[in-house]
Amino acid sequence: MSIKISVIVPVYNMEPYLRECLDSILRQSLTEIEIIAINDGSSDGSLAILREYEQRDDRVRIINKPNEGVGKARNDGIMAATGEFVAFMDSDDYYPNENVLNTLYMAAKGTDVQIAGGRRNRLAWNGELVHDPFAADEFDLRFDAAGLVDYTDYQYDYGYTQFIFSRTLLTDHQIFFPAYKRFQDPPFFVRAMIAAGRFYVADCESYCYRMVPNEGKYSVKSTVDFLCGLIDNLTISRQNGLAKLHYLSAMRLDREGSFMAIRNLYDPEHKQIFAQLIHATALVDADWLKEEGYPLPEPFVPEVFEYTVNTAEKYEKIRQNKAVRAAKKILGK
Numbered sequence: 001m002s003i004k005i006s007v008i009v010p011v012y013n014m015e016p017y018l019r020e021c022l023d024s025i026l027r028q029s030l031t032e033i034e035i036i037a038i039n040d041g042s043s044d045g046s047l048a049i050l051r052e053y054e055q056r057d058d059r060v061r062i063i064n065k066p067n068e069g070v071g072k073a074r075n076d077g078i079m080a081a082t083g084e085f086v087a088f089m090d091s092d093d094y095y096p097n098e099n100v101l102n103t104l105y106m107a108a109k110g111t112d113v114q115i116a117g118g119r120r121n122r123l124a125w126n127g128e129l130v131h132d133p134f135a136a137d138e139f140d141l142r143f144d145a146a147g148l149v150d151y152t153d154y155q156y157d158y159g160y161t162q163f164i165f166s167r168t169l170l171t172d173h174q175i176f177f178p179a180y181k182r183f184q185d186p187p188f189f190v191r192a193m194i195a196a197g198r199f200y201v202a203d204c205e206s207y208c209y210r211m212v213p214n215e216g217k218y219s220v221k222s223t224v225d226f227l228c229g230l231i232d233n234l235t236i237s238r239q240n241g242l243a244k245l246h247y248l249s250a251m252r253l254d255r256e257g258s259f260m261a262i263r264n265l266y267d268p269e270h271k272q273i274f275a276q277l278i279h280a281t282a283l284v285d286a287d288w289l290k291e292e293g294y295p296l297p298e299p300f301v302p303e304v305f306e307y308t309v310n311t312a313e314k315y316e317k318i319r320q321n322k323a324v325r326a327a328k329k330i331l332g333k
Helices: 015-026 046-056 070-080 100-111 167-172 185-196 220-239 243-263 270-283 286-291 303-314 322-331
Strands: 005-011 033-040 060-065 085-088 115-123 129-131 147-150 163-166 198-210
Touching: 005 015, 005 046, 005 070, 005 100, 015 033, 015 046, 033 046, 033 070, 046 060, 060 070, 070 085, 070 167, 085 100, 085 167, 100 115, 100 163, 100 198, 115 185, 163 167, 163 185, 167 185, 185 198, 185 220, 220 243, 220 270, 243 270, 243 286, 243 303
Parallel strands: 005 033, 005 085, 033 060, 115 198
Antiparallel strands: 085 163, 115 129, 115 163, 147 198
């Protein structure tokens, strides 16, 4: 059987949700698929569930390995895939209906594109199913009808799981996930979109994202890696003349980056965060953005620096901190 889509599923301790995830893939009306499930060192019953499904359906393939992180797991899946296209599914999420993969595959083939996608549903904390628009609120990105879109008109960085990607697009251009704990998918998505040039928007809901607790989401390591991903996107956007994406990345730095850094201000390892904050801030080309019609506050300084300096004035023990001195220099104080 010729595989049309390889669905790559990294799995790490998702026993409560894994069956629903796998069932939603296996009941797809497009039957020429394979599931590549990467057990990334799970310590719960996830591997046993995967073994059960492997015995039940020969389209399920398991890669069992020590924990190396979700980015490496997805990369292992890409290299093991044999499908014409690949899709990415997180093991706590699921497809909202049985026609998702067939709709996206036929759309990609019918329009001769290397990437095709649809809209996302979101299962909220309270169990409510929220029907999200195609993209978030940034830049009023909305699509009222199916059609082809140039990435230069889109320039968004989230939502890669809503799409299928030509496998050879990824392998020929060596597009893989960086080994970040957080924000590893936006640089991957942006690189893939730039390589493809355009994509197809299908009039369908193609993914359901489940909101689950994540205690490590704001750790020092997660914050540092988030900033590394932003540095990637700031660099890529400037190199490729993508002003909207550059602006969006700068705003993520100011808002999300500042929020995460402030949470870790008193952690002994916070110096790593400020080194990446300074690096990322230096990459923001405010003059270019102003010329392109996306002006930033002048001067552009992420909120965390002002907060750090003001906090230092109240607490003697952090007043001489190197991060504080760096913040004062950036602020000109």
